[in-house]
Amino acid sequence: MQNNMSNQIIQFLSRRVNLFIIIIFLFFSYTSFIYKFLPAKQRPANKLADSGKQLWQEKNCIACHQIYGLGGYLGPDLTNCYSLKGSDYIKSILRTGTRIMPDFKFSVEEVNAIVEYLHEVDNSGEADPRKFVKNKNGTISK
């Protein structure tokens, strides 16, 4: 009886279309689960940080900088620059640019918005790879 059933399952899976449908079903279930239970808890919208994020995209800061190690490689990772360097340091760089970074002629409001966005990013977690513990099974933890 059991053998019969397992044979039927194997036969069902060996049909390519069935296997395809099962994989796609699993993928969309996984996707909708992630959409519904997003990894971080939503907080009330911070409008200043949101406009900072928009500016971040409009000036394409990610071309040179990284957040959580993702982005460009010409400039440093900025995930935790708010707590490491402080808002005044960030503001001064945003106002004048550097030898490599152009002066984007940001207004005071725009500078504040980007700093607030970087503050939000900083609050989300730590990106420093030195803070991770390597486990024997190849995984990492904090």
Next chain:
Amino acid sequence: MVQYQNKSSTAGKYFLLTGLILLIIGLINGILGAFQYVIPGLFKSSLSFEKIRPLHVSSVVFWIIVSATGGVLSYVENYTGRKLFSPTLARLQLTIFICSIFFILVSYLSGIFGGREYWEYPPVLSLPIICGWLLFLINFIVSIKFSKRQPVYVWMWFTGIVFFLFSFLESYLWIFPYFRSNIVNDMTIQWKSYGSMVGSWNMLIYGCVLFLIEKISGDDNYSKSKVSFALYFLGLINLLFNWGHHIYTLPTHHFIKTISYIVSMSELLILARIIYNWKSSITTAQKLSFLPSYKLIIAADVWILLNLLLAIAMSVPAINIYTHGTHITVAHTMGATIGINTMLLLAVAYDILCDQHQSIFQRRAFNVAYWIANVSLLLFWISLIRIGVLKAKWQMSLKQIPFSVMMKQITPYFLIFLICGLTMAIGLIFLIVPLFRSMRKQN
């Protein structure tokens, strides 16, 4: 033994030509970008890095997408033995793509952004791309008709077209505050979509190459075999579930990381298969070495092996924390986009646009360009890994020197990277020139 007609309508060919022009634009911008690593602040006032990088990346990404589309459209005609359902629809799709890519590149040059990494242009410009892709989907489905058991490459094309559309749409979920208001949620969805997107265009390219191999060898057993479908399903599972290896350091769900770690390790099976088949592929290569397409496929085979080794290592979280955020990731991307995707797409372009039986002079010129491109790419790849190792050491050191000092210390390696990039671009351009000449002759 099967024989496919080599007749395809001009639509597919023009997609490939457009792609080749984009590749040249991408190479030029890549070199300008590499100059900025060696001479910091170069072109700062006119063509600073935040403009050059998207110009380079988007041109290359569109080279891959547009020419893969051209390959699929041409091979669908070869495979079915009929014309496309609608060559007009294909021409309309190409016109839409050319116009949107033109506006995208102009927007970058003018410093107008608004999107995110890899799709930095104002989001409204993605609408025509979606429309064009829908036309592609319609044209493909109606042309194939799906009336009989299809070989594996038809499955790959279908999967690639459908999932590119899905992941491209998913990458724009950030426009809704629900997804974008928290950086961790935003980046999780962003890299979920990007991971699947790359897998989708790889499906289109690998499908074309499987068809090309079948066309050259005349043997259609492989594309209908159980092994080919097993590898296809393995690729599909990786496309859908392995994207988490991009975000191991992001404080996102742990199960996302665990699933992608396990799924990524299944690539070891692909690695084992490549090594197992190595001897037979070398024997076939010797027989077919006179064909430019086959030589390019062999180069890509070597690059697949090198990149797969790197990718598998990078998919282990304990190794990934060293490589993440360093140029080792760039080495992997360059190896994949140039060594694998570009070599394979050039193989497809040589088959569709050119007479593969070259004169002795043409064959010599091809060989010189081929070796210049591949040897330069190898040195380019090694220099990026070396830069990545140095940056990883800096990232992990307890007493970090300032970022700018670290970058200055690795400048000599950036110089090697620039020189190799230049010679590689020359090699690739000499591989592309005969394709334009051949198309001009045909016209």
